[in-house]
Amino acid sequence: MIAPADAPRERALAAALLARARVWQEADARARRFAHGRSEDLTDAVRLADDYRLLAHDLARARALMPASRTRAYLESAYARTHATLHHGAWRATSALRHLLIEETPCAVRWLAPYLFWTTLIFILAGCAGYALVHSYPELIALFASPDTIATVERGQLWTQGLLNVVPSSVLSVQILTNNIVVSLFAYCLGFLFGLGTLYILGLNGLMLGAIFAFVGAHGLAGALFRFIVAHGCVELSVMCLSGAAGAAIGEALIRPGAGGRLESFRSAALRTAPVLLACAVLLVGSGLIEGFISPDPRFSLLSRVVVGAGYWCLMVAFLTGRLFGRHASGELRACA
Amino acid sequence: MSASLPQLSVESVTGIELSLPVAGPGARSFAFIIDWHIRLLLALAWYVVATLSYNRGFSLRPPTAYGQAWFTLVLVPALAIYFLYHPVVETVLRGHTPGKRSAGIRIVTRSGGAPGVGALLVRNVFRLIDSLPVAYGIGLTLMVLTRESLRCGDMAAGTLLVYQRDVSDAELLQNAAQRLGKLDTVGAEIAADLLERWSSLAPQARVSLARQLLQRYLGAEADLSPADELQWRSRIERLARPE
Numbered sequence: 001m002i003a004p005a006d007a008p009r010e011r012a013l014a015a016a017l018l019a020r021a022r023v024w025q026e027a028d029a030r031a032r033r034f035a036h037g038r039s040e041d042l043t044d045a046v047r048l049a050d051d052y053r054l055l056a057h058d059l060a061r062a063r064a065l066m067p068a069s070r071t072r073a074y075l076e077s078a079y080a081r082t083h084a085t086l087h088h089g090a091w092r093a094t095s096a097l098r099h100l101l102i103e104e105t106p107c108a109v110r111w112l113a114p115y116l117f118w119t120t121l122i123f124i125l126a127g128c129a130g131y132a133l134v135h136s137y138p139e140l141i142a143l144f145a146s147p148d149t150i151a152t153v154e155r156g157q158l159w160t161q162g163l164l165n166v167v168p169s170s171v172l173s174v175q176i177l178t179n180n181i182v183v184s185l186f187a188y189c190l191g192f193l194f195g196l197g198t199l200y201i202l203g204l205n206g207l208m209l210g211a212i213f214a215f216v217g218a219h220g221l222a223g224a225l226f227r228f229i230v231a232h233g234c235v236e237l238s239v240m241c242l243s244g245a246a247g248a249a250i251g252e253a254l255i256r257p258g259a260g261g262r263l264e265s266f267r268s269a270a271l272r273t274a275p276v277l278l279a280c281a282v283l284l285v286g287s288g289l290i291e292g293f294i295s296p297d298p299r300f301s302l303l304s305r306v307v308v309g310a311g312y313w314c315l316m317v318a319f320l321t322g323r324l325f326g327r328h329a330s331g332e333l334r335a336c337a
Numbered sequence: 338m339s340a341s342l343p344q345l346s347v348e349s350v351t352g353i354e355l356s357l358p359v360a361g362p363g364a365r366s367f368a369f370i371i372d373w374h375i376r377l378l379l380a381l382a383w384y385v386v387a388t389l390s391y392n393r394g395f396s397l398r399p400p401t402a403y404g405q406a407w408f409t410l411v412l413v414p415a416l417a418i419y420f421l422y423h424p425v426v427e428t429v430l431r432g433h434t435p436g437k438r439s440a441g442i443r444i445v446t447r448s449g450g451a452p453g454v455g456a457l458l459v460r461n462v463f464r465l466i467d468s469l470p471v472a473y474g475i476g477l478t479l480m481v482l483t484r485e486s487l488r489c490g491d492m493a494a495g496t497l498l499v500y501q502r503d504v505s506d507a508e509l510l511q512n513a514a515q516r517l518g519k520l521d522t523v524g525a526e527i528a529a530d531l532l533e534r535w536s537s538l539a540p541q542a543r544v545s546l547a548r549q550l551l552q553r554y555l556g557a558e559a560d561l562s563p564a565d566e567l568q569w570r571s572r573i574e575r576l577a578r579p580e
Contacts (some may be wrong), residue, residue, distance in 0.1 A: 014522040018513055035431075035451075056351035066522040071513070076356065077502040080449065083347070083355050087450035088431075096454070104455075168405040174413060182465075189466045192489060250493075263492055270493035274459045 177288025195251020
């Protein structure tokens with residue numbers, strides 16, 4: 001095999017380039033320090049910007065002079081790290097959280113308003129359909145409820161009675177909130193199937209709720225069921241519609257992508273609605289706690305349950321519009337525009 | 338890393354584009370399996386230690402009735418470790434996990450930077466879809482079908498996994514600069530590397546590598562007969578000496 005003969009000029013250039021290895025090493029070390037948040041020195045930050053230019057210059061030379069060398073690999077690595085460090089930006093947990101609560105979540109909810117209207121409508125219509133179905137054909141309740149639940153209601157009792165004798169409140173809360181969060185996340189993620197998955201989850205839950213109400217109503221227990229769900233249900237069902245709205249937005253982004261293409265449209269919708277999802281999870285934790293500690297406890301009167309349900313719903317609205325954290329209506333219009 | 342790997346090319350203000358090799362399903366699966374073992378072991382360790390403390394004896398049996406304390410102190414934390422491992426570790430370590438580090442990959446955005454908290458959360462929420470129907474069936478299928486090996490979560494979050502080329506041998510490179518004799522730059526690096534690692538290599542390996550290097554750069558001129566190892570070393574040193 002013949003040795004690849006570099007021209008003397010190229011070899012001199014390569015030698016000059018390799019002689020700067022110490023400078024690259026310093027630049028790389030500086031980028032690592034900033035990446036790990038171990039430096040806040042302004043002079044150092046300015047030098048990092050200079051390093052970036054220097055590394056770009058030397059990398060361009062290395063790509064031309066020694067394309068398959070470790071020198072090039074080293075420079076690619078150092079350049080990538082400096083690029084990532086410079087483009088990451090400062091991140092402060094407190095200000096990021098504040099921005100999330102006051103700006104991002106309210107704007108995302110505002111953007112989702114039309115979707116929220118339609119998903120709520122679908123949920124209500126599915127509920128009415130479920131009610132009408134079981135009201136007309138009571139035997140169809142077997143499609144929506146387990147045999148145990150049906151037998152309990154036929155005995156004139158709700159399955160929620162005496163629940164706390166079997167399961168402690170805290171255990172019940174965690175089970176419920178976990179289940180609700182998973183359902184909400186599925187309603188959101190299944191928007192990936194062009195919105196059909198979201199529609200399925202919303203429709204199924206609406207049908208089930210309507211069917212159960214029709215069934216317990218036929219046995220004179222509708223009031224008792226309302227008494228059970230009023231404290232936690234206002235927020236729980238609203239959150240279900242909200243996560244469904246986020247899923248529908250993802251579905252629409254895939255069905256009708258913008259100029260950037262389907263993938264870009266999907267990415268944009270998913271990232272835009274992410275704060276809403278986080279808010280939904282937080283709200284469902286509160287809802288689960290109410291469902292575990294208040295809803296099954298017979299010591300709470302109907303009035304107190306209505307107050308808790310309405311109060312928590314108002315809190316949810318304040319939370320989602322940012323008013324809870326001091327956001328004003330005028331600011332809302334400005335920021336979301 | 339071979340040159341045939343798909344690259345993420347990012348335009349930069351310097352005019353020199355950043356080129357990051359994209360990790361494929363193999364490296365990603367390797368990282369996932371390591372992380373899966375870590376989170377499983379952590380969750381099991383918590384479960385075992387907490388159950389032993391709860392039972393106050395060598396019994397790992399859960400209580401027969403619903404025990405509030407057992408549920409809160411044993412089961413919930415163990416499940417939380419298992420299910421929240423990825424979102425928490427990726428957020429804290431800015432797109433890294435121990436498994437990804439082992440596989441030499443990291444998560445980046447399309448601009449080549451570290452992803453934000455929102456993107457990491459979205460990426461992890463979509464694991465619900467990727468993990469369907471079993472064993473990440475959808476995720477793996479999408480990874481195989483897409484050019485940049487993206488799963489659903491990556492598509493949603495605008496992220497992808499790239500190889501992290503951690504070449505941290507600047508001193509070796511400087512050493513190589515002094516050795517640009519009859520060699521080109523690649524050869525100088527190899528010679529520098531070989532001489533530096535000479536004592537740590539097995540005798541046959543030293544001789545074999547030295548023979549290959551001499552043959553490559555001296556061709557027909559190369560005398561490949563030295564019997565003594567030290568002669569091989571001195572021939573490499575002569576080859577690498579500046580003219």
